[in-house]
Amino acid sequence: MPALTRLALERPRTVVAIWLVLAAAAVPLMLHLPGALKAGGFENPRGESVKAQHVLERTFHEAPQELQVVLHTAAGDVTHAVGRAAALAKNFPHVASVEDYRQNPRWLSADRHTTFLRLGFRADPTTVQNLIGDLRHRMTAGLGDQGVEAHVTGAQALDYDLSVQSEQDAGTAEMIAFPLLVIVLLLVFRSVAAMLVPVVLAGMALVCAMAIGYLVARVSDVSILFNNAVSIIGLAVAVDYSLFIIRRHREELAGGKDTITALNTAMRTAGHAVLFSGLAVVAALLALLIPRLMVFTSIALAGIIVTLVALAMSMTLLPAVLCLMGRRIDWLPIRIRRTRGGTGRAPFTALLARLHRRPVPLLLALAVMFALMAWPIGWIRLQAPVASPEILPPDADSRQGVALLQEALEPRDLFPLQVVLTTPRQNGPAPLVESVRAVMDQAGTSGRVVSSQSVTRIGLPSVALDAAVGGDTAALPAEARAAFAQLWSENAGRYVTRVVIVPAEGPDSDLTHDLVRDLRDRLPTAVRPGVSVQVTGATAQGVDYDDVLVGSMPAILGAAALITLVLLASAFRSWLLPLPALVLNATVVAASLGLLTLISQKWLGQRIDSTTPALVFAVMFGLSMDYLVIMISRMREVYLVRRNHVEAIDVGMRRTAALVNSAALIMVAVFVSFLAAKISVVQQLGLGLAIAVVLDALIVRLLVMPAMLHLFGPRIWGRVSPASPASFNGGLQEETPQSSSP
Template identity: 50%
Template sequence: MKQLISLSVQRPKAIIAAWLLLLVVSAPFALKLEGALKAGGFSNPRGESVHAQHTLEQAFHEAPNSLLIVLHDRAGSVRSAVDEARQAARRPGVTTITDERAHPEWVSKDGRTTFLQVGFSGDNTTVQNVVPTLRDDVRAAVSKDVEVDVTGAPALDYALNVHSKEDVTRAEMIAFPVLFIVLLLVFRSLVAMAVPLVMAGVTLALTQAIGYGMAQVTDVNSLFTNIVSMVGLAVAVDYSLFIVKRFREELADGQDVPTAVGRSMRTVGHSVLFSGLAVVVAMSALFVPRAMSFTSIALGGVAVAVVAVTMAMTLLPAVLRLLGHRINAGTLRRRKKATAASVVPKAEAGRVSKHPLLILAVLVAGFVALAWPATQLTLRVPVASADILPAGDSARVGIARIKQDIGVREMFPVEVVLTAHAKDSSALLTSATDIADYAKNAKGADSVQGVSTLGLPAGSLPQALADGTGLDTAGKAAVGQLWTAVGDTLVTRVLVTPDADPDSAATHHLVSDLRSHLKSDTSPGVKAELAGATATGSDFDDLVVGSIPLVVLVVALLSFLILFLAFRSTVLPLLALAFNVLVVGASLGFLALVAGGADHSINSVTPLMLFAVMFGLSMDYMVIMIGRMREMYLDGASHRDAVLGGLARTAGLVNGAAAIMVAVFVSFTSAQISIVRELGISLATAVVLDAVVIRRLLMPATLLLLGDRIWGGNRRSAPQEAGSVVAAASVSAPAGTELPPTGPDLSAPTPR
């Protein structure tokens, strides 16, 4: 890395030209990213329900993907529009079209609403691309009085991708003007303000191009673009802020431009490198669940952090080398200069130093109290609900229309899939009968359908299933949907219609109940699994909950190693983990209060993503502040003076960086997609708590209580007189003057 930085300083034009060439080459691929993103990702690919669904598709020749065309006639009966819609829906890839003639229950009681189920042979992404044209074709074919909406899993995924792109665009349009203002207030120079924004734009563009390449070799969903914008804007701007600020200070101290760039990169650049590494480590932990949603987040977070750090280590020093003193061009009329005393008032430092134990106890109690509502949260990924989408979206309107006028419970049954070798047909039938009998009385079940519920005499049922003896045409059709053979394997299913919506707690409890029964009461030689939307969601939720300990452990161990290498301390990494747990818990508690809903449920993805992102980003503050405190201590300050003086020196910088992150995350609270909105709320809350409460109060109070054993290393000189460093940082500078830097670095330990 030192060689790269040296090259950037020595040949800045060549480095900038290389980055511009890379940007030009990458631009076409970045523009193709949206079309390369896959759908879904909120299922456990190794889960029982996914395997059971594949068994059903193979055994009963069911279309792997289907869309629902919802028709609602405002003027009268909708039946007259069914044939027109059916004809308009025919196209390559369609394998089946089922309507109310096969399922009379698919028509509302007033006769104004119905739907057609269109089965496709293609994969989910292929079917997604059909959604807009299918909707337009059917609308053109039916009467103007008929409202047409297309819904179903591929349509919901299509809408999710579309609105995710809109959310990112909207958030960036909000964030960039806010960042413009924040950076202008921090730098009070138009050129200095523009540099971090340009770096952020380059970072986002290149990462999107990298995302397109990743999508060619693995499945990536729309969460990739959201996390790239969220994390990318935050880290790219913050890293540039740290380095540009130090560069301007070096110039103000009389250093020539090459020396100022070199010193800035050796000090603050050192901190940025460790901070970026912490983000990469934290985001990499999200590979643990091995589900597309988490993998997409991990890929986006890792890629954008690597690009941001590489840019900060190469492109940014080259730009600063060329700009030189022009970095201060466009300077606005300066207001009265704030001293370190105004950043961390002497009275505040006094309270922290005089009553650290009281402050520690009160703040920890406050964090625990704020986190308490999080204990009531239920982690549940929406699997058969369109509530994640904006209210006016066609896919959400369609599913809401079915739910209101017809009912969705019959559309999303819990399916018990049983398989056995042909020689074990009697055991298979016995198991199917026992399960159907149990399900009839299970709490949360409304109706049950299986081969044993068709009304055939028990004695003649085995023969009827074997060769159709005693069955009429309708009976054979019914049996064909419930019992079949695939080679020498028999497959049957029991359909359990819940008495509540598929995303409800009651239906999730029904799934758990049936699974417990299957484990204990299935006959030998018979394999039983659950399929259906609720079972798929339950498997994903279990995957998330089961992954939490390992994700936390991976982040904790790797971050411990990084901070140990940075500070040569075992206590500081443990403090970082403890502080982050407090912040994440309190943020989830706040989220439960404002967005948990009546059933206190949030998306399963949110907690793990919050933990990983916040842990990575909070390392910025940890490295900057602790690094400055440690250096002051090693330079001879007393432990108390090092803690309070380092706090005074870095609090303003951290506040500016936090304001940038809050601006970015708040911009995502306008998102139409609920999971993105949840993340925006929780991350903005976490940053405020971390920067304002943890770093300015809780961390210094804890450090004062622990004493100087946390620092390690050899001091350069005897401790200064108590209070001298704090006094120098907060009292001696006259109002309206710049504070000269104490020691060689304002943010990180100088490599020795």
């Protein structure tokens, strides 16, 4: 038993007091967390698109980020408000440029009811997103008396609204989850006191984890999705860990043990299993640090922090509270009428036992079933949302802005692709001009482009173009000179030019994503030797984000599996047992992703977000270890005393099946609450995890795992040392269901 647990049992009042002080100190830090978190993080800072964007910023002195302020009036001429809006924008922090219809007449609708301003910002995406709320307030307050509605949209505004809505969805999910947890725990424990302990501990764990998150956010960028991850992971692990320990403690009390003896047994058995389960969760979440993306790093940190806090509470605060409560843990019991004789589960238990003793046909049938469930993974198309208004609720400001542009103007121009070409100055400009023509040819033959612009398409005769790329632009008309300066320049001893491509569909469409990949495949061989080519733009950034996630998946899977393998081998003192455990977990994740693809992508017409598979794997891979460890630990406990493999499986199943189902019901309640989210990405995560929990608890742990244990035989337990029956007497004295606490 850990030293801290012994201390909790020896000085329970001191331990409870320490935790109450810590929780009280954490509250003000938690309240400051939302202001310290940052929106965004859905881009790969090492991707091709970001590098190309930096080249454009250095060469053409462009603002790295843009927003559009859409102005609309239902009646009358909107242009009377443009001057006022431009003045408000110019004085806003980090704004480097403001353009409107006076420089670009196409930005004014034919009926003059709708227009927009393009604001350039010299700041990183996170800084721009954190300014959006203030910008909206300034525009609304400054233009409201002129009868003009203003909406702020653009790639960063869409990402900002996505993050804000995600945070609101997390709050809604918590409001749904806590009442569900109360109901489920009342059904499981049938005692108000026993129900309150896990709920209060879970609330304290969330408060402490968010306070730690605030401290982390002071020294590093942390995504606004940190709150979502703390809620969805923290509620599940904190309640489950309390459930396992309290259930075993009450079982020992029901067997006639005194409070301290019952707690010692509960912490030595269930507490030991909880400790390794928590470490397995942490190990799986550590793998999410591999992609080095802010969103993934933030989610991983959230899960790791809240799991470690829940573990610390389970090892110290929980035993201290149980010690002080004693038999008052059964205070305010809820009487539920039972069937006569209380043997309703016996036929089902007997049926399971008969199935387990025929492992080969059972495993073959279940393998076919899981293969069918996982089959739709072959149809999956992973894609992170890119400047996509459809995933936001209709009342989102950025979505309303895009809707107005779609009705009155051509919004595709807002998110073009840009092909950036460079070559050393000593090569001369000719190879670069020839490469531009090759890029234009490739774009024109793709069938997915409506327009493109380059130095070869601004109407300059060949002689004038040759002179201009050579540095002689004095003879060009002012308009042509300005257009040329936006497309061709020199920087750091290199000629730099760009080709601006407007795709036939929006930035979030499959067609535009395919266009980016196609250009990146074909252009390097189409341009002249010595010319480098890169593709950037909102869609290209999304492609880079998707690619780094997909490319990191083998490393994520391998790291989580390896660390968990070592932990389980240490916990069970057997290298054979962890191997089928890993296979089972991988099977559950594959089946859940297959069903998620079938439901979301095929039936509901939603793309599977590229973040979802990795998150479902990491979170479920860790959480499913709870069931594995608690069941195998109980079986091994029986085997150490009785040295009968079949009896160990039967008794262990009888003692833990209801407990695992209760824990699974709690997790499903938490995950299903996230289906109330308004964002499809959050819904997908909640649905995927809920499916995985149901499959894991009802099929894998009740059918597949016992059958595999029968198939492997006693060697699955590895080398075991002789154990004294007395040391496990508390767990084995009673074997009938009536002996267990409800």
